[in-house]
Amino acid sequence: MRTRTVTMQPGPLRADARRNREQIIEAARTLFLRLGPDVPMEEIARSAGVGVGTLYRRFPDRDELIKAVSLDTFSRLAELATRAEREEPDPATALTRLLHSALELHLGLATASMSAPGKRALMDSPEVSAYRTEAIAVVGRLVRRAQQEGTIRPDIGPGDVAVALAVVSRFLPPALLPTDLPPTENDLADMARHRLFTLMIDGLRTTPGTPLPGRPIEDQDVETLRRQRTPF
Incomplete structure (x- = not known):
């Protein structure tokens, strides 16, 4: 049968x-x-x-959950990169939009408590590699187009942009600051992060001068940021 x-x-x-x-x-x-x-x-x-x-x-286990969240985040980044390139006719504006989106995604946040083997497995993941490659390719195209138009300085490459963004991203988001801090100190860390991001963007441009958000950060603010464990 x-x-x-x-x-x-x-x-x-x-x-x-x-x-x-x-x-x-x-x-x-x-x-x-x-x-x-x-x-x-x-x-x-x-x-x-x-x-x-x-x-x-x-x-x-926690590593598997963090891996899933990170993979989803890299997927979102690749999608945001494609959308910025498609929707923004000005390459410098598209690049700024993409970098701001990447900053707000907090790409490295979830992996902060991941085990060393888990981090290696995540970074070696073909899916993560594909999404990361896609996003970096968009950055490269936008940088080259903006350089041809004379809006982005000619002596940088997409790797410079990625490294600069990684440095800015090291600032802790306000949500991860000690919960007993007053709101004004949380606001200070967020303002400092966005001012640094704006300075980074201006450093890429041939004609800097974008108004900085918030107010100038004074010497006493530096001590406040140190108490918050904000790395710099």
Whole structure:
């Protein structure tokens, strides 16, 4: 007698599983930004509206969850890069828009508490590599186009832009500052980060002069930033 093979078609359970996974990733991203990458897994499950068992079935450990969040973030970066290049006719404006989006994505935030093997696995991931390559390729095209138009200085390459952005990104987002700080000190760190970002962008241009956000950072502000553990 011939054995009949029955192929199971995706049903509601598979759709629910996909939805649960997306909810967990989004909840983890939000909590990583608000509370830091060491937030308890139980809190992530609660915020995602799923049970802890469901979370661990999808992501057996923290590294796996961080990897999923990071992969999703790199995917968003690649999408934002493509959109900026397509929608902004001026290459310098498109480059600024893309770099600002990358800054707000906090690319390295989730991996801060990742184990060394986990970080290596993430950086060696073909998916992450593909998204990163796609975004850097867009940066390269925008830089070259802007240089041809004379709006970006001719002595830089896309690698200079990536390194400068990495330096600016080292400033902690306000959400990760100690919770007992007054709001004004949280605002100071955010203002300093955006002023540094604007200075970086102006350093790329042939004719700098973009108005800086906020106010000048005084000497006493430096001590305040040190207390916040803001690296510089």
